[in-house]
Amino acid sequence: MRADEYIQLEDQYGAHNYKPLDVVLSRGSGVWVWDVDGNQYMDCLSAYSAVNQGHCHPRILSAMQTQAERLTLTSRAFRNDQLGLLYRELCDLTRSHKVLPMNSGAEAVETAIKAVRKWGYLVRGVPENKAEIIVCADNFHGRTITIISFSTDPTSTTDFGPFTPGFRVIPYGDAQALADAITDNTVAFLVEPIQGEAGVIIPPDGYLRKVRRICDDAGIALILDEIQTGLGRTGKLLAEEHEGIEADLTLIGKALSGGFYPVSAVLSNTEILGVLKPGEHGSTFGGNPLACAVARAALRVLVDEGLIGNAARMGDHFLSRLREIENPDIREVRGKGLLLAVEFHPEAGGARQYCERLRQAGLLCKETHHDIIRFAPPLVITRDQVDWAVDRAAPILSA
Structure with a gap:
């Protein structure tokens, strides 16, 4: 044709x-x-x-072919022999404590939103259904209804309401705006280290360090969306490394599979991801053995080569x-x-x-x-x- x-x-x-x-x-x-x-x-x-x-x-392709001949999907109703290995390798590589696997980047963002809201209620004592997450103007975190609810791009929002409440928008790259926006109900700040879809918008030097201090002082979680900037794209494994900080939750996807399969993950600490109990969140395909084998190979390629x-x-x-x-x-x-x-x-x-x-x-x-x-x-x-x-x-x- x-x-x-x-x-x-x-x-x-x-x-x-x-x-x-x-x-x-x-x-x-x-x-x-x-x-x-x-x-x-x-x-x-x-x-x-x-x-x-x-x-x-070829190395990722080989891993995918080998795993596809052995076992592709079990659901999380049963365990598989690839998931724990991926967990350990991701944690060792990124110094994370816990991993929650999903499929798309948007699913990782949704997962982080749910986790920090529950953490805010159970740990920080925020009144039920009052949790707020601060985000930045011109952000791009995905296209689900909840995610576009805090988009400032009219193309993403026009004719798609009503929207999910609980978000406050501030200018990107302005640490003082973050400090001024925090209230007793704030549970997290969700931000891209570099705004990719907005046009590779790079914040001022020191911005992420200031943001990290502000979140620490206020006792709120810092969520870095590294779905596009992570896994080597900016010349570091994670873009947060350019300023020597660590997020409370880091979201990765895209290159986590080298383009072979939809794989994403939330990397965090035990305190935040530990609030999720069986049955409260999941995905039929999230953490499946084929995805895990592909992701393990994709990570090895980044490092070994x-x-x-x-x-x-x-x-x-x-x-x-x-x-x-x-x-x-x-x-x-x-x-x-x-x-x-x-x-x-x-x-x-x-x-x-x-x-x-x-x-x-x-x-x-x-x-x-x-x-x-x-x-x-x-x-x-x-x-x-x-x-x-x-x-x-x-x-x-x-x-």
């Missing part, structure tokens, strides 16, 4: 809740993907950082090369590790036009918030590949 035939099928039979570039991919390996017509592209989105280890990494350090080195090189591009329409080039963004002035006419032209040059990028292009290739990228990408992007982004 031709590309236009696949596109017609999607348009005819699928809900129109996405606006993808009109490229139909059929194969991937490392940083490269190929479309149905045989054209090769560098993937500069990595499935929103789910493919940090590169497309179809030095992908975290490579993200730091290649990210610095990629950022410096992008900053060499001269165009008065570019407002800012920013990033940390291999999470980079080029933001255009509003009068430039939007970033989509550049993404379309980059596709013609063999680079797959995606615009966000109209004026911003993210560059987030798999962490296996080499220096030569970075230069290949920028050499092709520069004439387009400077025009």
Whole structure:
């Protein structure tokens, strides 16, 4: 079938809740993907950082195939021989005390919300049904009804109410705003170390350290959503490490499976996750043996192959090369590790036009918030590949 035939099928039979570039991919390996017509592209989105280890990494694929032949699903009604091993390896790697596995990133966020609310009632003595969680403007934590209830993006909220109460929104990157917003009913602050979907918005230096102190002083939980920034993307295993802090709850997903399978997890301490009792929360697929085996392999690849350090080195090189591009329409080039963004002035006419032209040059990028292009290739990228990408992007982004 031709590309236009696949596109017609999607348009005819699928809900129109996405606006993808009109490229139909059929194969991937490392940083490269190929479309149905045989054209090769560098993937500069990595499935929103789910493919940090590169497309179809052979070690993760082997683990998935081996486990799929043995046992795929038991539900949590029974134990399996992969779950405890994943727990231990995650805790050893991240210095966490407890793990609660789920499937999607949004499920991890919902899990954290439930856990800190119950912790607030049982441990902090917040009156029943009065718990508040502070969040930031321009956040993105998922698309469930509860999560969009504290979104400030009209696209996420228009015509989807009524919404879940119990959230207070403050400006991102403003530690004093957090301190001023805390009340006796506040149980947690939920924040992204870097706002990815908002356009790679990096808070001021020291912001997370200040936030950690404020939460400690107020006795509330700090929840870091590292679903996109975690697992090597920013040049550290977790983005919190850039400021030397530890969250009370850390949410991971996406690259936890290397793109092979939906796997997410809440990492926390015994005090908070210990409030959950049997029957109060769960998932049929959460913690299934196939997911656990895949996640264990994905974590080993990140560590054994030095992908975290490579993200730091290649990210610095990629950022410096992008900053060499001269165009008065570019407002800012920013990033940390291999999470980079080029933001255009509003009068430039939007970033989509550049993404379309980059596709013609063999680079797959995606615009966000109209004026911003993210560059987030798999962490296996080499220096030569970075230069290949920028050499092709520069004439387009400077025009």
